[in-house]
Amino acid sequence: MAARRRQETMEENRAKLICAGRKAFGSQGFAASSMDELTASVGLTRGALYHNFGDKKGLLAAVVAQVDGEMASRARAASARAGDEWQQLLAEGTTYIAMALDPEVRRIVLLDGPAFLGDPSHWPSQNACLEATKEAVERLIAAGVMKRVDIDAAARLLCGAALNAALWVADSDDPQSALPKAVDAFSLMAEGFLVEKR
Amino acid sequence: MAARRRQETMEENRAKLICAGRKAFGSQGFAASSMDELTASVGLTRGALYHNFGDKKGLLAAVVAQVDGEMASRARAASARAGDEWQQLLAEGTTYIAMALDPEVRRIVLLDGPAFLGDPSHWPSQNACLEATKEAVERLIAAGVMKRVDIDAAARLLCGAALNAALWVADSDDPQSALPKAVDAFSLMAEGFLVEKR
DNA sequence: AACTTGACATACGCATTGTATCTGAATTTT
DNA sequence: AAAATTCAGATACAATGCGTATGTCAAGTT
Numbered sequence: 001m002a003a004r005r006r007q008e009t010m011e012e013n014r015a016k017l018i019c020a021g022r023k024a025f026g027s028q029g030f031a032a033s034s035m036d037e038l039t040a041s042v043g044l045t046r047g048a049l050y051h052n053f054g055d056k057k058g059l060l061a062a063v064v065a066q067v068d069g070e071m072a073s074r075a076r077a078a079s080a081r082a083g084d085e086w087q088q089l090l091a092e093g094t095t096y097i098a099m100a101l102d103p104e105v106r107r108i109v110l111l112d113g114p115a116f117l118g119d120p121s122h123w124p125s126q127n128a129c130l131e132a133t134k135e136a137v138e139r140l141i142a143a144g145v146m147k148r149v150d151i152d153a154a155a156r157l158l159c160g161a162a163l164n165a166a167l168w169v170a171d172s173d174d175p176q177s178a179l180p181k182a183v184d185a186f187s188l189m190a191e192g193f194l195v196e197k198r
Numbered sequence: 199m200a201a202r203r204r205q206e207t208m209e210e211n212r213a214k215l216i217c218a219g220r221k222a223f224g225s226q227g228f229a230a231s232s233m234d235e236l237t238a239s240v241g242l243t244r245g246a247l248y249h250n251f252g253d254k255k256g257l258l259a260a261v262v263a264q265v266d267g268e269m270a271s272r273a274r275a276a277s278a279r280a281g282d283e284w285q286q287l288l289a290e291g292t293t294y295i296a297m298a299l300d301p302e303v304r305r306i307v308l309l310d311g312p313a314f315l316g317d318p319s320h321w322p323s324q325n326a327c328l329e330a331t332k333e334a335v336e337r338l339i340a341a342g343v344m345k346r347v348d349i350d351a352a353a354r355l356l357c358g359a360a361l362n363a364a365l366w367v368a369d370s371d372d373p374q375s376a377l378p379k380a381v382d383a384f385s386l387m388a389e390g391f392l393v394e395k396r
Numbered sequence: 397a398a399c400t401t402g403a404c405a406t407a408c409g410c411a412t413t414g415t416a417t418c419t420g421a422a423t424t425t426t
Numbered sequence: 427a428a429a430a431t432t433c434a435g436a437t438a439c440a441a442t443g444c445g446t447a448t449g450t451c452a453a454g455t456t
Binding site: 029031114116119121122161168172185188194 | 309352354366392
Binding site: 005006034035036046050055056 | 411412413414415421422423
């Protein structure tokens with residue numbers, strides 16, 4: 001094999017570790033994941049880990065940022081496909097609910113993330129979900145569709161409700177039938193913010 | 199000192215450990231708490247811990263059950279002081295928000311609990327908050343005040359929104375001013391469930 | 397009073413994290 | 427191009443903590 005650039009292989013290794021972190025944290029949880037196993041699974045040692053991410057939590061932060069970013073882009077895509085601005089907000093919310101059914105997302109972003117990294121609104125990734133919701137709320141208030149409430153509070157409530165509903169759906173006896181119930185209830189509750197009922 | 203009954207001292211020791219667990223888990227978090235230190239702080243050893251609670255998570259479960267129970271009784275008290283049934287539901291919600299400002303509650307029940315013990319709706323303590331909310335929702339639907347939605351879903355959304363809002367308030371730059379915003383937004387959003395606006 | 401029980405202590409093995417030091421290949425310097 | 431320098435990652439080490447296996451002594455039993 002030809003001589004590789006330094007930076008190139010380093011980025012490759014970072015990507016490998018983040019990928020392995022997703023799998024390990026997503027399946028066994030952050031606390032139960034061994035960094036020895038994790039690094040060995042991609043042909044490295046803990047040396048690479050500590051050099052690249054500082055400590056175990058550093059890797060978690062990187063993994064969270066990646067998953068979080070993917071969630072946000074999927075949410076934006078769903079939002080773009082929806083009708084008016086209100087429909088877009090609902091689409092984002094229901095997309096969050098659906099995404100949180102992925103065990104990896106649940107475990108990493110909803111459970112271990114807040115527990116080990118602190119409140120999502122303070123994450124370096126700025127919790128893209130919250131950010132997207134905030135923007136939507138801002139537009140809706142400006143357009144006179146939503147009542148005048150504190151933007152951060154409303155966004156947090158909507159996001160929190162959606163993601164929490166997802167935890168419920170995922171852990172319910174019959175997720176398939178729980179999902180539409182959660183989506184219905186979410187849409188209904190969100191209408192509390194509307195100026196006029198539809 | 200007179201000879202103590204066996205069961206008596208055992209219950210005393212259990213209480214001591216749970217109390218120490220509250221302090222340790224609440225201040226340092228579950229993962230960072232050393233069971234050696236914790237048990238020593240009440241004049242015992244890990245032997246007592248493993249005998250009484252099986253393992254570290256066992257103690258967490260006991261602590262969670264205690265805190266959770268206290269929260270529920272405070273919520274019921276607030277509910278009893280409120281006006282009509284709808285006001286009672288709102289009172290419960292805002293009480294949850296206020297209670298979650300207690301660092302111990304936040305850390306133990308909202309962060310470490312779900313992360314290490316799994317979904318609250320499956321806790322042996324049955325998550326008293328959820329239970330209380332469910333009962334309230336059930337009554338309100340029967341009374342025709344709330345729209346017909348799935349009871350579990352609605353309760354989960356309301357509870358989730360309230361507790362999530364509390365996490366936001368607690369971690370915001372200025373909790374004192376954030377609290378009323380959160381309460382306002384919560385009350386407004388909950389009205390989405392109402393049959394007719396008030 | 398001898399015996400049994402069991403609540404808790406003691407002692408041990410194993411796993412894991414973080415750090416300090418080392419190494420060799422990629423890059424830079426002369 | 428050879429020597430010098432960097433630095434990504436490996437190796438080695440120290441510290442801590444969990445869980446278990448075993449021991450012990452007072453409370454309860456017969």
